[in-house]
Every structure is written in C-alpha cells, then in structure tokens.
Amino acid sequence: MNRRTDTTQQTEHTGRAFTPALGRFAPTRFYDPVIALTRERLWRALTAAHVAPRPDETVVDVGCGTGSLAVMLGLIEPRARIVGVDPDPAVLETARRKAEAAGAAPVWRLGMGDGLTELLGARTADTVVSSLVLHQCPVETKRAVLASMAGVLRPGGRLVIADYGLQRTRAMRLAFRTVQWADGREDTRPNAEGVLPAMIRDAGFREVREAEVVPTATGSISVYVGRRG
Numbered sequence: 001m002n003r004r005t006d007t008t009q010q011t012e013h014t015g016r017a018f019t020p021a022l023g024r025f026a027p028t029r030f031y032d033p034v035i036a037l038t039r040e041r042l043w044r045a046l047t048a049a050h051v052a053p054r055p056d057e058t059v060v061d062v063g064c065g066t067g068s069l070a071v072m073l074g075l076i077e078p079r080a081r082i083v084g085v086d087p088d089p090a091v092l093e094t095a096r097r098k099a100e101a102a103g104a105a106p107v108w109r110l111g112m113g114d115g116l117t118e119l120l121g122a123r124t125a126d127t128v129v130s131s132l133v134l135h136q137c138p139v140e141t142k143r144a145v146l147a148s149m150a151g152v153l154r155p156g157g158r159l160v161i162a163d164y165g166l167q168r169t170r171a172m173r174l175a176f177r178t179v180q181w182a183d184g185r186e187d188t189r190p191n192a193e194g195v196l197p198a199m200i201r202d203a204g205f206r207e208v209r210e211a212e213v214v215p216t217a218t219g220s221i222s223v224y225v226g227r228r229g
Contacts, residue, residue, distance in 0.1 A: 035068075035132070038216040038217065038218050038221065039214055039215075039216045039217075039221075040068075042214055043131075043162055043212070043214045043216075043221045043223065044068065044069055044072060044131070044162070046162075046211075046212045046214070046223050047069065047129065047131060047160055047162040047223055048069065048072050048073055048076060050158075050160045050211060050212075050223060050225050051073060051127055051129050051158070051160050053073050053076055053077040053080035053082070053127065054077060054080060054126075055077060055079035055080060056079060056080070056081075057077075057080045057081070057126040057127060058080070058081045058083065058124060058125045058126050058127075059073055059080055059081070059082050059083070059125065059126065059127045059128075059129060060083045060085060060116065060120065060125045060127070060128045060129070060152060061073070061082065061083065061084045061085065061106075061129050061130065061131075062085050062113045062116065062128060062129070062130040062133060062145065062149060063085070063086055063113055063130055063131070063132075063133035064084030064085060064086045064091075064092075064095060064106075064108075065086060065088075065091050065095070065131075065132075066091050066094045066095050066098060067084055067091075067092075067094065067095025067096070067098045067099055067106065067108075068098070069129065069131055070082050070083075070084040070095065070099070070104075070106040071095070071098055071099050071102050071104045071106065073106075073129075074099065074102075074104035074105060074106050075102060075103075075104050078104075078105070081107065082104075082105075082106040082107065083106065083107045083108075083109060083120065083125075084106050084107070084108050084109070085109045085110075085111050085113065085116065085119065085120075086108075086110070086111075087110065087111065087112050087113075089110055092108050092110060095108055096108055113130070113133060113137075113144075113145040113148060113149075114141065114144035114145050114147070114148045115148060116128075116148040116149065116151065116152040117148060117151040117152050120152055121152070122151055122152065123151075123152070123153065123154045123155070124152060124154070125152045125153050125154065125157060126153075126154060126157050126158065127153075127157060127158040127159070127160065128149045128152060128153055128157070128158070128159050128160070129159075129160045129161070129162075130145075130149070130160075130161050130162070130163070131161070131162040131163065132162065132163055132164070132221075133145070133163065134146075134161065134163050134191065134196065135163050135164045135179065135183065135187070135188050135191040136183045136187055136188070137187060138186070138187050139187075139190055139195075142190070142196075142199060143199060143202070143203065146199060146200060146202075146203035146205075147203050147204070149203070150203050150204040150205065150228050153228040154228070155228055155229070156227055156228060157227065157228045158225070158226075158227060158228075159200065159205055159224075159225065159226045159227065159228065160223065160224070160225050161196070161200070161223070161224045161225075162221060162222070162223045162224075163191060163196065163221065163222065163224075164176065164179060164188070164191045164192065164218075164219050164220070164221055164222070165191060165192075165194060165196055165210060165213070165220065165221070165222030165224070166191075166192065166193065166194030166210075166220075166222070167192045167219050167220055168213075168220065171215075172215060172219050172220045173192065173219070175216070175217055175218055175219045176188070176192055176218065176219030176220075178218050178219075179218050179219055180192075192219070196222070196224055197209070197210060197224060200224060200226050201226075204228060204229050205226035205227060205228060205229065206226065206227055206228075206229045207225075207226055207227050208224065208225070208226035209224070209225060209226070210222050210223070210224055211223045211224065211225045
C-alpha cells in the first residue's frame with residue numbers, strides 16, 4: 001500500500017482510497033493501545049449487547065479493523081457466523097492473529113464498506129455492525145456505506161453503529177478536536193453535528209435511535225440502532 005495523503009491510503013487490490021485506522025495520528029500498529037483510551041471496553045460491550053448475536057445468524061462487522069469487536073461477538077455466540085470486512089490487509093492480519101489467540105473463528109474478508117453486496121451478496125446478513133468508521137468518511141461515502149449495509153441485510157435485519165455522534169457539550173466538542181486533527185475536519189464535522197440518525201433513515205432503515213452515549217477523552221461515542229425496512 002502506498003500513502004496517498006496524510007490521511008488516506010489505497011489498497012493495491014482495488015486501487016480505492018480509504019482512511020487508515022488512526023488517520024494521521026499514528027501508525028495502525030498503535031491502534032489498539034490508542035483506542036483503549038476511549039473507554040473502549042464500555043462502548044464495545046454496549047455495542048455487542050445491542051448486536052446480541054444468535055446461533056446460525058450472519059453478523060457482518062464493517063471496517064472491522066484489528067478485529068476486537070468481531071472476536072468479542074464470536075466468543076459471545078460461537079454458533080453465529082461473524083464476518084469481518086476491512087480494506088486494509090495489514091489490520092486483517094492482526095485480526096486473524098487476535099482471533100486465533102482468543103479461540104474465536106470469524107471469517108475475514110478484504111473489501112470496502114460500500115461494496116458489501118458485491119463482496120457478500122445481497123440480503124445475506126442478519127445484522128450489520130460498524131464501529132469508528134463513518135466519522136472518517138466523506139459525506140457521500142457515509143451515504144454509500146449505509147446504502148451498502150442496507151443492501152446486504154435481510155428485510156428486518158438489525159443495524160448497530162458505534163461512532164462519534166453529536167458532541168453535545170463544550171467539553172466533548174473540545175475533546176473531539178483530537179479526532180478532527182487525526183481524521184480531518186471536513187469528514188468528521190457532520191458526525192459532530194449529529195447527522196447520522198437522519199442519514200441512517202435516508203438509507204432505508206426504520207426504528208432508528210441513539211441507544212447509548214459514552215463520553216470519552218476524545219469526544220462522545222454514540223451507539224445507533226435500526227432495522228432494515
């Protein structure tokens with residue numbers, strides 16, 4: 001992979017650009033220690049509780065990164081099929097090692113979040129989950145990823161997104177500046193202004209709500225849930 005700008009890389013498999021896990025903040029190998037500073041255990045546990053994987057279900061983790069959430073879900077329900085999708089082969093290799101060490105068995109797929117139906121097939125997933133991905137994306141890419149999530153879900157399928165959402169207080173807006181420095185103000189500002197619920201509805205989801213808000217040292221992280229119409 002070659003670095004294209006301070007905040008984007010491209011995968012040699014597709015030639016398409018993506019923002020690496022920590023943007024320009026630090027190399028990806030430092031992702032897990034850095035994310036641990038965001039009260040990761042709490043918001044990941046809340047996210048997993050809303051996913052609530054069941055036997056024989058297919059759960060797709062979009063932008064799975066180093067695999068922490070996919071591994072957690074696989075341990076919660078070993079009979080579910082957990083599929084982790086990410087465009088970065090380096091983080092997928094880390095995810096594979098993490099899963100092997102934990103005794104979990106997710107399936108790892110190299111791909112972009114806006115190409116899920118091409119990668120996995122339309123209406124093949126029971127639940128789609130994503131964490132700390134959309135805030136890094138331009139608005140049009142946010143829309144494309146959400147549409148792709150709707151496309152890969154079966155009717156009535158569940159959506160769970162954990163990401164930086166509306167920054168309600170001055171303290172959280174100030175804390176969020178670290179994320180904006182790493183991932184760029186243009187892409188991150190819509191999240192901070194609270195656009196995600198409306199964008200999720202526009203992608204074809206119903207019963208959309210902000211189920212959790214977790215204040216962190218880098219801004220508040222929200223858990224959004226919905227169902228495919």
